[in-house]
Amino acid sequence: MEDLRSKLARNSGSSRIRELLHLTERPDMLSLAGGLPATEALPVDRIRSAFTAALDTRGLQYGPTEGVHDLREYVADRHGVTVGDVLITNGAQQALDLIARAVVDDGDVAVVESPAYLGASQVLQNVGASITAIASDDDGLDTRVLQEMVDRGLRPKLVYVVSNFHNPTGVTLSALRRGELAEIATRAGALLVDDDPYGELRFAGQPVPPLAAPSLVRVGTVSKVLAPGLRVGWMVGPPWLIDACVRLKQATDLHTSTLTQCVALDLLRDADWFAEHLAFIRGLYRERAHTLTGALTDRFGDRITIAPVHGGLFAWVRFADGTDADELFARAVARGVAFVPGSSFTLDGGRRDAARLCFASLPPARLVDAVDRLAARPPPPPPPPPPGGGF
Amino acid sequence: MEDLRSKLARNSGSSRIRELLHLTERPDMLSLAGGLPATEALPVDRIRSAFTAALDTRGLQYGPTEGVHDLREYVADRHGVTVGDVLITNGAQQALDLIARAVVDDGDVAVVESPAYLGASQVLQNVGASITAIASDDDGLDTRVLQEMVDRGLRPKLVYVVSNFHNPTGVTLSALRRGELAEIATRAGALLVDDDPYGELRFAGQPVPPLAAPSLVRVGTVSKVLAPGLRVGWMVGPPWLIDACVRLKQATDLHTSTLTQCVALDLLRDADWFAEHLAFIRGLYRERAHTLTGALTDRFGDRITIAPVHGGLFAWVRFADGTDADELFARAVARGVAFVPGSSFTLDGGRRDAARLCFASLPPARLVDAVDRLAARPPPPPPPPPPGGGF
Numbered sequence: 111m112e113d114l115r116s117k118l119a120r121n122s123g124s125s126r127i128r129e130l131l132h133l134t135e136r137p138d139m140l141s142l143a144g145g146l147p148a149t150e151a152l153p154v155d156r157i158r159s160a161f162t163a164a165l166d167t168r169g170l171q172y173g174p175t176e177g178v179h180d181l182r183e184y185v186a187d188r189h190g191v192t193v194g195d196v197l198i199t200n201g202a203q204q205a206l207d208l209i210a211r212a213v214v215d216d217g218d219v220a221v222v223e224s225p226a227y228l229g230a231s232q233v234l235q236n237v238g239a240s241i242t243a244i245a246s247d248d249d250g251l252d253t254r255v256l257q258e259m260v261d262r263g264l265r266p267k268l269v270y271v272v273s274n275f276h277n278p279t280g281v282t283l284s285a286l287r288r289g290e291l292a293e294i295a296t297r298a299g300a301l302l303v304d305d306d307p308y309g310e311l312r313f314a315g316q317p318v319p320p321l322a323a324p325s326l327v328r329v330g331t332v333s334k335v336l337a338p339g340l341r342v343g344w345m346v347g348p349p350w351l352i353d354a355c356v357r358l359k360q361a362t363d364l365h366t367s368t369l370t371q372c373v374a375l376d377l378l379r380d381a382d383w384f385a386e387h388l389a390f391i392r393g394l395y396r397e398r399a400h401t402l403t404g405a406l407t408d409r410f411g412d413r414i415t416i417a418p419v420h421g422g423l424f425a426w427v428r429f430a431d432g433t434d435a436d437e438l439f440a441r442a443v444a445r446g447v448a449f450v451p452g453s454s455f456t457l458d459g460g461r462r463d464a465a466r467l468c469f470a471s472l473p474p475a476r477l478v479d480a481v482d483r484l485a486a487r488p489p490p491p492p493p494p495p496p497p498g499g500g501f
Numbered sequence: 502m503e504d505l506r507s508k509l510a511r512n513s514g515s516s517r518i519r520e521l522l523h524l525t526e527r528p529d530m531l532s533l534a535g536g537l538p539a540t541e542a543l544p545v546d547r548i549r550s551a552f553t554a555a556l557d558t559r560g561l562q563y564g565p566t567e568g569v570h571d572l573r574e575y576v577a578d579r580h581g582v583t584v585g586d587v588l589i590t591n592g593a594q595q596a597l598d599l600i601a602r603a604v605v606d607d608g609d610v611a612v613v614e615s616p617a618y619l620g621a622s623q624v625l626q627n628v629g630a631s632i633t634a635i636a637s638d639d640d641g642l643d644t645r646v647l648q649e650m651v652d653r654g655l656r657p658k659l660v661y662v663v664s665n666f667h668n669p670t671g672v673t674l675s676a677l678r679r680g681e682l683a684e685i686a687t688r689a690g691a692l693l694v695d696d697d698p699y700g701e702l703r704f705a706g707q708p709v710p711p712l713a714a715p716s717l718v719r720v721g722t723v724s725k726v727l728a729p730g731l732r733v734g735w736m737v738g739p740p741w742l743i744d745a746c747v748r749l750k751q752a753t754d755l756h757t758s759t760l761t762q763c764v765a766l767d768l769l770r771d772a773d774w775f776a777e778h779l780a781f782i783r784g785l786y787r788e789r790a791h792t793l794t795g796a797l798t799d800r801f802g803d804r805i806t807i808a809p810v811h812g813g814l815f816a817w818v819r820f821a822d823g824t825d826a827d828e829l830f831a832r833a834v835a836r837g838v839a840f841v842p843g844s845s846f847t848l849d850g851g852r853r854d855a856a857r858l859c860f861a862s863l864p865p866a867r868l869v870d871a872v873d874r875l876a877a878r879p880p881p882p883p884p885p886p887p888p889g890g891g892f
Contacts, residue, residue, distance in 0.1 A: 146562060146563050152558045154558060157561065158552070158553060162553070165549050168730075170729070171540070172535065172536075172537050172729040172730070173730065200591060201755060203753070204753060211627075337562070338759075340758060340760060361624050361627055362598045364620070364729075366732065367732040368729075368730035369730045370760060370761060
């Protein structure tokens with residue numbers, strides 16, 4: 111079997127997301143690690159009634175690879191495009207996987223932000239991309255750095271960004287940077303991938319107009335606004351890319367569950383309900399974000415800095431006192447609190463000065479408990495054994 | 502964009518399945534083309550009650566990549582293995598895709614039957630496999646031919662078979678051939694992939710003991726026994742393969758819908774209901790198979806031969822009178838009946854003497870209508886225009 115396994119070694123990549131998901135299942139763990147929506151934000155009753163209403167044999171049968179037509183139409187309307195520009199996928203993650211497989215060849219350059227979403231880096235590693243990570247700051251990806259690298263000959267096939275409430279940094283790409291990024295990508299002939307799972311979760315500040323470029327694909331999902339368990343996402347892009355991804359998806363899994371597409375559609379196009387639901391979860395997350403960042407500031411004071419949180423699920427904490435987040439992580443897990451060290455989001459293991467904390471999954475009181483556990487001093491070393499001590 | 506599109510041209514492959522699915526959507530079409538279960542076989546009410554019972558926030562949240570634990574346990578019990586040997590996938594198709602991506606490198610040899618399931622060939626083409634198609638007969642893949650090729654130096658990484666009620670031929674691999682195939686694959690160091698979506702749909706004849714080999718992965722699905730729209734399937738294989746496929750699946754789409762997994766599990770482990778349901782659909786398909794093959798024999802007589810149909814969804818019709826099934830297909834679609842020409846299932850466009858007809862999707866009276874349309878003589882050429890005729 112050694113022959114068969116030779117490919118596996120090269121494909122192993124990071125399995126940290128998976129390990130983290132396992133970790134968060136420990137019942138005693140206060141987890142700030144996952145990117146899970148609040149349990150309270152999951153519209154169980156509304157989904158039950160959608161299911162009862164939507165369920166017929168059509169929803170149980172094979173369906174078109176492109177997705178349920180009415181759901182594609184809903185997404186197309188929202189983005190001001192036509193149905194042919196939309197492919198429904200198993201969450202945003204599958205959209206990223208299909209895009210990478212369609213566009214990137216072994217050795218091609220792909221640009222990501224640093225730090226970057228783990229799942230995107232894995233997808234790009236799996237297709238053999240040569241990944242160039244460009245530093246980001248409080249305005250998002252640093253376009254000057256990218257421009258310099260392109261000037262020096264970098265030829266990316268694909269540029270991947272999370273434009274709103276970035277994972278892990280929470281940062282939103284500024285309007286100025288959006289324009290510059292679109293220009294750079296266009297001149298370089300690169301496909302711009304705008305992964306936007308969090309854009310609708312803005313609870314403070316002003317929205318920034320979406321990225322626009324001739325060769326741009328937007329990736330969306332219901333995971334953060336309805337329910338991740340549905341596994342319904344989409345891409346909106348140029349027909350040549352949609353066609354290629356449809357062909358790949360056909361061989362990959364035929365199509366996304368007709369049933370969960372119908373459920374998602376029923377909720378999305380119930381405009382009044384959906385608007386109310388979004389207002390509710392934005393309020394929920396606003397409160398949790400303030401609670402978490404407030405508690406962190408209380409306990410850690412000027413040992414940390416936290417970028418202002420205007421939406422999404424994450425607070426990005428930077429330790430100003432030399433704390434190594436990787437080491438803190440090990441101590442924290444032992445004390446029953448989990449987060450994701452910043453180094454998990456970089457290709458070179460950098461950003462050990464930072465940590466991603468999800469404020470969405472825990473109610474406010476538990477968030478405060480979690481910060482208490484995080485801030486606890488390590489226990490004193492055990493006293494030396496008494497002389498002549500027993501077993 | 503020409504650069505970006507260069508990879509697409511190589512990846513385009515066949516999109517015939519997709520075109521066929523579109524074709525079957527025409528309301529006037531009597532389709533024997535798809536591999537769709539009967540509408541009457543879809544347990545709508547039972548799924549509705551499963552959903553109402555199973556739906557809680559757990560089913561709406563992110564879940565483990567490996568799949569819902571209890572569903573994995575159910576599948577493991579059925580196959581006499583442990584939970585660690587099971588990965589839940591989006592239908593059987595995703596299992597094939599993950600296995601191929603985990604095991605096959607560009608240029609590696611993969612063996613399939615000829616004719617073979619289109620979706621498997623596409624998966625193998627997408628990973629750059631060098632596909633060797635081995636002729637099959639009424640006992641399934643011809644192991645003597647495979648043995649000869651291995652003797653002459655063929656070194657397959659993977660051997661793919663549909664062991665029960667093959668798609669498209671309906672043939673079941675004989676017990677003798679199963680033993681021989683396992684031996685050949687084992688000696689050659691190849692992974693044996695046993696794709697078995699139809700095994701539970703036996704309505705005549707005796708079951709054959711399952712394939713057994715040290716390096717074997719079984720692929721299963723609820724698509725043919727419950728509902729394809731759920732998109733729930735699985736693979737059961739050695740831990741090294743499961744681990745590799747879990748890592749790939751994590752980057753591919755994180756996990757299969759928790760919701761549809763919970764629904765599938767609720768139905769599968771309701772043992773009495775499931776046994777009754779299987780008995781019902783076996784009876785339904787027995788009747789439809791007999792109706793279709795009977796009508797074909799009535800209308801076509803000794804112009805065709807049909808292998809005995811003991812289960813599954815398909816009848817494989819061979820034309821003994823020189824009929825070209827590709828040409829018949831074009832005429833048939835014009836007359837409002839669709840099937841899949843045999844050449845769609847071969848890599849070299851061979852088997853134009855044969856056709857795959859699905860008996861499952863239409864009620865008996867419509868099956869007879871479909872055969873009538875298929876058997877209709879082409880209309881006579883239009884009469885010459887009258888002299889001095891108008892516009």
